[in-house]
Amino acid sequence: MFSPPDRHLHHGLSLALCVALALIVGWNALALIGARQQRIAQPSGLAEDGLSSLRVAGERAGCCRSEDDLAAVRALPGVLDAAIVNQSPYASMQWRVGVAADIRALAHPASASMYAGSDGLLRTMGLRLIAGRNFRADDYRDARPDYVPDRPIPAAIVSRALARRLFGDATALGRRIVLAHDSAPRVVGIVERLAAPPPGWYSDRDDDTLLLPIRPTRARNATWLIRSAPGDEARALDAVAATLQAHGHAIVRERGTLADARRDALAPYRHAIAAIGVGALLGWLASAALMSTILALWLARLQPTLDLHRALGAGRGRLRRRLHGDVLIASLPGLCLGAPAAWALQHASTAFAAAAPPSPPALAALILAIALLPQCIALPLTARAVARSPALANRGAIMRPSFL
Numbered sequence: 001m002f003s004p005p006d007r008h009l010h011h012g013l014s015l016a017l018c019v020a021l022a023l024i025v026g027w028n029a030l031a032l033i034g035a036r037q038q039r040i041a042q043p044s045g046l047a048e049d050g051l052s053s054l055r056v057a058g059e060r061a062g063c064c065r066s067e068d069d070l071a072a073v074r075a076l077p078g079v080l081d082a083a084i085v086n087q088s089p090y091a092s093m094q095w096r097v098g099v100a101a102d103i104r105a106l107a108h109p110a111s112a113s114m115y116a117g118s119d120g121l122l123r124t125m126g127l128r129l130i131a132g133r134n135f136r137a138d139d140y141r142d143a144r145p146d147y148v149p150d151r152p153i154p155a156a157i158v159s160r161a162l163a164r165r166l167f168g169d170a171t172a173l174g175r176r177i178v179l180a181h182d183s184a185p186r187v188v189g190i191v192e193r194l195a196a197p198p199p200g201w202y203s204d205r206d207d208d209t210l211l212l213p214i215r216p217t218r219a220r221n222a223t224w225l226i227r228s229a230p231g232d233e234a235r236a237l238d239a240v241a242a243t244l245q246a247h248g249h250a251i252v253r254e255r256g257t258l259a260d261a262r263r264d265a266l267a268p269y270r271h272a273i274a275a276i277g278v279g280a281l282l283g284w285l286a287s288a289a290l291m292s293t294i295l296a297l298w299l300a301r302l303q304p305t306l307d308l309h310r311a312l313g314a315g316r317g318r319l320r321r322r323l324h325g326d327v328l329i330a331s332l333p334g335l336c337l338g339a340p341a342a343w344a345l346q347h348a349s350t351a352f353a354a355a356a357p358p359s360p361p362a363l364a365a366l367i368l369a370i371a372l373l374p375q376c377i378a379l380p381l382t383a384r385a386v387a388r389s390p391a392l393a394n395r396g397a398i399m400r401p402s403f404l
Contacts, residue, residue: 011298012330015291019334019370020341026366029280029340030358036269036276038356044089045159045207046258047126047195050080050230052237053088054255055223056244066216070118072243073226078236081320083124084216085117088223090196090261091254098180099210101166106178112162113196113206116143116214117225121355122157122191124227130160132173132189139188149183149214156185157211159194163187165208177210185212198265199254216281223254233257284373292377295327299385306385327378331371339367 066084073082086095098109115121122134132252141149143223156177163172172187174379179185194209207256216222224244228236237255254261302323309319358366 004123011301012295012333014294015298015327015330015374016332016334016337018287018290018294020333020338020376021282022370022373023243023335023338023367024342024345025280025283025287025384026370027358027363028346029276029283030362030366031346032276032358034275034356034358034362040266042195042267044258044262045125045127045191046089046196048258048262050228050233051124051126051258052226052233052256053223053227053235053258053261054226054239054241059118066222069244069247070120074226075392076236076239076243078228078232078239079226080229081124083118085115085119085121085224085225086222087113087115087197088225088258088261089195089197090258090265091223094197096196097210099162099166100178101175101190103178106180107224109178109180110162110165110208112158113209114212115194115209118214118215120211121211121225124225125194125339126227127194128192129157129189130192131171132157132346134189135211135213140215141213143214143216149212153179153183153185153212153214155188155189155213157189158187159207159209161193161207162210163190186282213345254264288373288377291374292381293377295374295381299323299381303385310386316386319380323382323385324375324378327374328371332372335367335371338370 022137070082070084073079095114096111097114098106099112100106100109119135119137119140122129139153139155141153143152144150158166158177159173166172166177167175172190174186175189176184176186191211194211195205196206196209224240226233226236226240241255277353310316341359357363
């Protein structure tokens, strides 16, 4: 060190605090961005290529039943399959139901997103059944308003995540589950994954879902899923819309491909990533400005000492290496302080609780970047501080002996 700690301790502490602040900002920015990138990358469980959706609202008196609508739609050229369902994975709202492994646990049920629809729903969605079977014709029940079945539901298909939540490592296949509306269907199948709409609302529980064989007797206020050849979605949607309008329905909002619906539903996550990145950049710029000011003041106080060393023949390179060594020594306490502070902030704040810590490679790169930041800021400052010639430095040292 060029100066005793008691004379420039406040400069070193200030620099350490700036380094700690930069690490805290960078750590939590990486955690928040990583959590949102993970949400964007999560699959819905559906085979989305070639899958489209539209909603119908209203029908004329005497409008035909949903079975007739489905038969007419499935017969259209370019339509490979179709189904009516109460919700889609990228809708703005969802249906949820309380579910428990037995009647005793119904006092504190798990909350699951409920998909209820017509026959052919799994086939149209393209869900991957990893155990059990699909619904049979005798499993279906007709729906009263709000998709309440007219008779007890005999069967249910659950996601793998919900099966693990209810039964742990034990098999869920063949077990009965208790629903909040007084039904106790038997689990006849398990799908690998089926996301709940809208994505991310229920944090790590957004794939706690189940499918129930409740078919709507009327297709009003329902979502239609249309399976067509990839690239032929627009033509299939136009044909389906014309057919349903001819059958007495009015086509309304949320018409388009599942790929478009996914893009729109996940847009807030992409916007949040951009906002977090801009905020972290501004935080780093503020930290860099503070570091620059602190280092400039520090070197100004050290200038008489540097002039003396130059007058005694010390080389510029040697002086700069010693100065950068002092900057590194002052930065290390900031790194040691910032890491536990960032970890504590992430786990203490509900805003960061859902975010996992940055991965070890990302964290290592972040620490390296923050360690190099004060060194880069100090480069022009130290170059200017040792730039005086020995003759001028000797004159300055004689005229300003304040280093003693």
